[in-house]
Structures are given as C-alpha cells and as structure tokens.
Amino acid sequence: MSLSTSLRDRLTVRRASRLSVAVLLLAAGCKKQADTTAPTEPAPAPTEQNAPEQAKAPEREYPDPPPPSDPKPVNFPEVKQFRMSNGLKVYVVENHEVPIVSARLVVKAGTMDDEHVAEFTADMLGEGTKSRPKAKIDEAIEFVGGSLSAGAGVHATTVSARVLKKDLKLALTLMADEVMNPAFPKDSLEKLKKQAKTALDSAKANPGTLASTLFDMVAYPEGHPYGRPFPKPEDIDKVTVEDLKKFHETFYRSNNAYLILSGDITQEDAEPLLKRTLGKWKPVDPKDLPPNPLNQFTKYDLPDHLVVHLVDRPGSAQAEIRVGNLALARNHPDWIKLEVTNAILGDSANGRLFMDIREERGLTYGIYSFVSRGQAPGTFVISTRTKTKKTADMMTAIFEHIEKIRNEKPTSEEFETVQRKLTGKFPLEIETADQIAGKVRTILEYNLPEDYYRTYRDKVAAVTPEDVQEAARKYIHPVPHIVIVGKAKKIEKQIKKALPDAEIVKYNTELERIDAPKG
Known part of the structure; x- marks a missing residue:
C-alpha cells in the first residue's frame, strides 16, 4: 500500500468517527427534549356548526370557438400532357x-x-x-440513391x-429496358412461385383476409x-415462362400505357429524354388487344334474403365481421354523395359506428x-x-x-362537420407533386372527367342532407351480405339470437362450403 493511500484511509476513518459522535450527540439532545415536552391535545375536528365557510372556486368559462371560415380557394395544378x-x-x-x-409508367x-x-x-x-x-x-439504381420497382394491381x-x-436519364433507360426487353429467367420464376405459395398460406391463416376474400366472393x-x-397451389405451379412472354407481348405496348412524370421536370426536359429511351417501344394494333374482362358482367344482383356466411376457424379468439353490399363504380355521378354519407357513418373514428359501438357500447376496438x-x-362494407360472445350484440x-x-337525415351538426372535413383536408392531399400524380392516375384509371379535382370541393359543398339519405337508401341495403370468421359452434348460437330468420352457410378456411348439399 502506498503512503498516499494509507493517509487517505486514516483521514477517512477520522472523519467517519467525528460524524458518528455528532450524530449520537444530536440524537441524545433530541431525546432529552422529547422527554421534557408536554404532549399537546389534538385539535377538535370541525363540525357543521363551527366549520369555516370556504369560498367556492369560480367555474371556468370557456369561450365558444370562432366559427369556421369559408374554405380558401385551392387550384388543382395544371398538368401538361403530350403524346409520343x-x-x-x-x-x-x-x-x-x-x-x-x-x-410512373x-x-x-x-x-x-x-x-x-x-x-x-x-x-x-x-x-x-x-x-x-x-x-x-440493382447496382446502377442504388449507386445514385434511387429506386426502381414494378407491381401488378387489379x-x-x-x-x-x-x-x-440529374439521374433521370439513367432511371428512364433502366425502366425502358425492363418493360421492353425482360429476360424472364426460369429460376427467378420458380423463386417467385415459392414466395407466392408462402403468401397464400399466410393469407389463409389471417381471419381478416379470410373475411374480406369471402365477402367479395359472395358479393360478385x-x-x-x-x-x-x-x-390453388397447382394454379401457381402451372404458370410458365411462355405464359409471361405471351402476356408481355400482348399488353406491354406503348399505346396501351401512359407515363406520369412529377417533380423537378418540364415538358421541354422530358421530350428528348423519352425519345431516346421509351421512344423505341413498339405499339400494338388496338384490334389485337383483348377486351376489358369486366365488360362481360352486365348484371349484378343483390341478396333477396339474409344469409350469414360463416367460416369455421376454431383457433379464433374473436369474430371477424364484414357486412355490406355492391354499391357503385368509381366514376358514377353519385360517388361524392356516397362519400359524404360514408364519412358520416364510419370512415373514421369520428363516425357514428366508432362513436357508438366502440366508445359507448364497448363492443370492439x-x-x-x-x-x-x-x-x-x-x-x-x-x-x-x-x-365471440358479443357477436349478437x-x-x-x-x-x-x-x-x-x-331512414333519418343526418343532423345539421354532423353533416356540416363532415362537409368541412372533406373540403378542408383536400388541400393537404395535393401538396406534393407525387400526390398530384396520384390524383392524375385516379382520373385516368377510373375514367373520371379531367376537371374532377378542380371541381371536387364545389361538388362536396353542393351535397345536401337529403342527398345523404337518398345515397344511403340506394347504396346501403337493408338486406346485406354478412361474413363472419371464428368459432362456428359458438358464433352460430349468437347469429340465431340476433338474426333468427337468417340462413347460415358454413365454410372451412379454404373458403369451401362444408355444408353444401350432396349430389
């Protein structure tokens, strides 16, 4: 042990000793004082007669919020267009x-x-x-910090x-190469098939996916x-590279596509770049394009009696529920009226459904x-x-x-609140170039009028409470399709309690009927 360490240790001991003595003296003094002090009588508890009057705190007064101002003008930006x-x-x-x-191609x-x-x-x-x-x-696009992807929607x-x-030429070059000259390597297709079958198994294990898939099956x-x-897994397995090449040759043509450019770009900048990249893309004779497969369906029926489609999923802790019916196409003139109606009913946590069934009755999250x-x-929907035990409720x-x-018109308060919400949030939906490009895509995909979003807020403001009730009567039917996923034995009793006249049709998790008549 060093001298300095030994010295520190002795000083520490001395300080501790002095501190201990001081504490003992203080404790003794306190004890002596406590022994000689006479105890005091506790103060009597106040009675109603002698209780002091306390002034009531003034109630807070909150001023009414100022009335909302009229929506400020919002102009949907001009979109330039040209054809190559x-x-x-x-x-x-x-x-x-x-x-x-x-x-976006x-x-x-x-x-x-x-x-x-x-x-x-x-x-x-x-x-x-x-x-x-x-x-x-992948290396080329990642080197410039960009992204390039593709996916099929409906x-x-x-x-x-x-x-x-500065890297737009590279991106368009790679994009053009992918859509014009795909290699379709067979080993990659086999990898994608395995992924698709894994995703299929995952979908069948998800009660929400089961309910939504079956709802569409019975509605259409x-x-x-x-x-x-x-x-079926065999449906996935039988897809071949030749199938992909044929699909690509048929549909991936310049005059069966459109391109939306958004951001720091002008038409003058875009035209020469596109001429050098996508300008070589070959068109197709329109007569050689297959017709839209939706055109063959000209009649859509609504249910004439109540049917509950019940998927037996024994492992479910809850009942997954879908209730609804076929309504209208996106380009139908009544779309905005139904949009307002749906906002009142339940498109958010401020809707009737959430405020009553969740907040008041506590039947769901x-x-x-x-x-x-x-x-x-x-x-x-x-x-x-x-x-499960609350399914009837x-x-x-x-x-x-x-x-x-x-059957009832909305109150003036909820109607005006929804109108203000829809008109007020619209400017937030067109703040960026990508958001505007998304609106352009909607116009093109659903064949909406070119001025749809320029006149959107005016159309929302023109909706009346009578329009809401009319839209509800036309597009929210009293005899809807009902799909429930969960423990069938327990849920069936709940269905009969709430809907005693309903027919019940049962399915397994493959969404195959398990009570279908034989023969």
Whole structure:
C-alpha cells in the first residue's frame, strides 16, 4: 500500500468517527427534549356548526370557438400532357422545390386480365433484361440513391422510379429496358412461385383476409375479377415462362400505357429524354388487344334474403365481421354523395359506428365503413371484430345503424362537420407533386372527367342532407351480405339470437362450403 493511500484511509476513518459522535450527540439532545415536552391535545375536528365557510372556486368559462371560415380557394395544378409518336401518353406535373423526379409508367393490364400471370410478369421485370442482369440493374439504381420497382394491381401494372433530376436519364433507360426487353429467367420464376405459395398460406391463416376474400366472393358474380377465391397451389405451379412472354407481348405496348412524370421536370426536359429511351417501344394494333374482362358482367344482383356466411376457424379468439353490399363504380355521378354519407357513418373514428359501438357500447376496438373503388361497381362494407360472445350484440348494433342512416337525415351538426372535413383536408392531399400524380392516375384509371379535382370541393359543398339519405337508401341495403370468421359452434348460437330468420352457410378456411348439399 502506498503512503498516499494509507493517509487517505486514516483521514477517512477520522472523519467517519467525528460524524458518528455528532450524530449520537444530536440524537441524545433530541431525546432529552422529547422527554421534557408536554404532549399537546389534538385539535377538535370541525363540525357543521363551527366549520369555516370556504369560498367556492369560480367555474371556468370557456369561450365558444370562432366559427369556421369559408374554405380558401385551392387550384388543382395544371398538368401538361403530350403524346409520343409511338402512342405513349405522357403527363407532366411540375414542382421545382426539390431536385427530385418520380416516374410512373402504367400499363393497362392487371390481375383482372390474368391473376397469376399478371403478377409474375410484373415481378419478373426486375429480375434482369436481355442486356442487363438483375445485379447490374440493382447496382446502377442504388449507386445514385434511387429506386426502381414494378407491381401488378387489379386494373393496371405500374413500373415506378424515383431519382434526383440529374439521374433521370439513367432511371428512364433502366425502366425502358425492363418493360421492353425482360429476360424472364426460369429460376427467378420458380423463386417467385415459392414466395407466392408462402403468401397464400399466410393469407389463409389471417381471419381478416379470410373475411374480406369471402365477402367479395359472395358479393360478385361467379368468375368476376373482383371476387376471385383463393388460388390453388397447382394454379401457381402451372404458370410458365411462355405464359409471361405471351402476356408481355400482348399488353406491354406503348399505346396501351401512359407515363406520369412529377417533380423537378418540364415538358421541354422530358421530350428528348423519352425519345431516346421509351421512344423505341413498339405499339400494338388496338384490334389485337383483348377486351376489358369486366365488360362481360352486365348484371349484378343483390341478396333477396339474409344469409350469414360463416367460416369455421376454431383457433379464433374473436369474430371477424364484414357486412355490406355492391354499391357503385368509381366514376358514377353519385360517388361524392356516397362519400359524404360514408364519412358520416364510419370512415373514421369520428363516425357514428366508432362513436357508438366502440366508445359507448364497448363492443370492439375499432369499426369502420368504406366504399371500394372499381371500374365496375365497388362494395360498401362495414368491417369490425368483436368477442365471440358479443357477436349478437354487434350484429344488432350494426343493423340499427344501417336502419338509421337509411331512414333519418343526418343532423345539421354532423353533416356540416363532415362537409368541412372533406373540403378542408383536400388541400393537404395535393401538396406534393407525387400526390398530384396520384390524383392524375385516379382520373385516368377510373375514367373520371379531367376537371374532377378542380371541381371536387364545389361538388362536396353542393351535397345536401337529403342527398345523404337518398345515397344511403340506394347504396346501403337493408338486406346485406354478412361474413363472419371464428368459432362456428359458438358464433352460430349468437347469429340465431340476433338474426333468427337468417340462413347460415358454413365454410372451412379454404373458403369451401362444408355444408353444401350432396349430389
């Protein structure tokens, strides 16, 4: 031990000793004082007679909020457009705040044309071209900090890129190569098939997916692209590279597509770049394009009696519920009226459904309604889940709200609140170039008028409470389709309690009827 360490230790001991003595003396003094002090009598408790009067605190007064001001004018930006010599339509949305450009190339073919082939064709675009392997494409776009992807939706396939303005030529070059010269390597297709089958198993294990898929199946005519059942694994396995090449050759043509450029770009900048990249893309004779598969469905029926489609999922802790019916196409003139109606009923946590069934009755953590968009009629759906033993209460509550929205006009307060919400949030939906490009895409995909968004707020403001009630009566039906996923034995008793006259049809988790009549 060093001298300095020993010295510190002795000083520490001395300080501790002095401190201990001081504490003992203090304790002794306190004890002596406590022994000689006479105890005091406790103060008497106040009685009603001698209790002092206390002044009441003044109640807070909150002033009424100022009335909302009229919406400020919002102009939907001008969108420039031109057509290339090969028939490709181009739309330019300018915003020069940041040097970034997004490109969305939309091919008018999707899963409605061929479910698995459309998906695999889109996914395979990024697996390499005839001149560039996948690794080279990925390296090139990642080196400039950009992105390039593709995916198939119901109505169309989209190839998207996002880069700095200085790298737009590279992005368009890679995009053009993918859509014009895909290699479709067989090993990549096999990899995608395995992924698709894994995703299929996951979908079948999800009660929400089961409910939504079966709802579309029962709402739409058999064979309709919007109401397809789960595919079989063998359906996925039988897709070949030749199928993809044929689909690509048929639909991936310049005059069967359009391009939306948004961001730091002008038409003058875009035209020469596109001429050098997508200008070589070949068109197709319009007569050689297959017709829209939705056109063959000209009649849509609504249920004439109440049927509950019950999926038996023994492992479910709750009942997953969908209630609704076919409604209207996205380009129908009544769309905005139904949009206002749905906002009152349940498009958010401020809707009737949430405020009553969730907040007041406590039957669920969330309940909402929505109207799906489609080139053909979409669906109106109420979506929720509840405890199995509360299924009857939930169904009773939902039908009460369907009856109310159909038979009573909204109050002036809730009607005006929804109108202000829809008109007030619209400017936030067109703040960026990408948001505006999305609106342009909606106009093109659903064949809406060119001035749709320029006049949108005026159309919302023109809706009346009478329009809301009329829309509810036309598009929210008193005899809806009902789908419930959960423990069938327990839920069946709940259904009979709430809906004693309803027919019950049972399914397994493959969405196959398990009580279908034989023969």
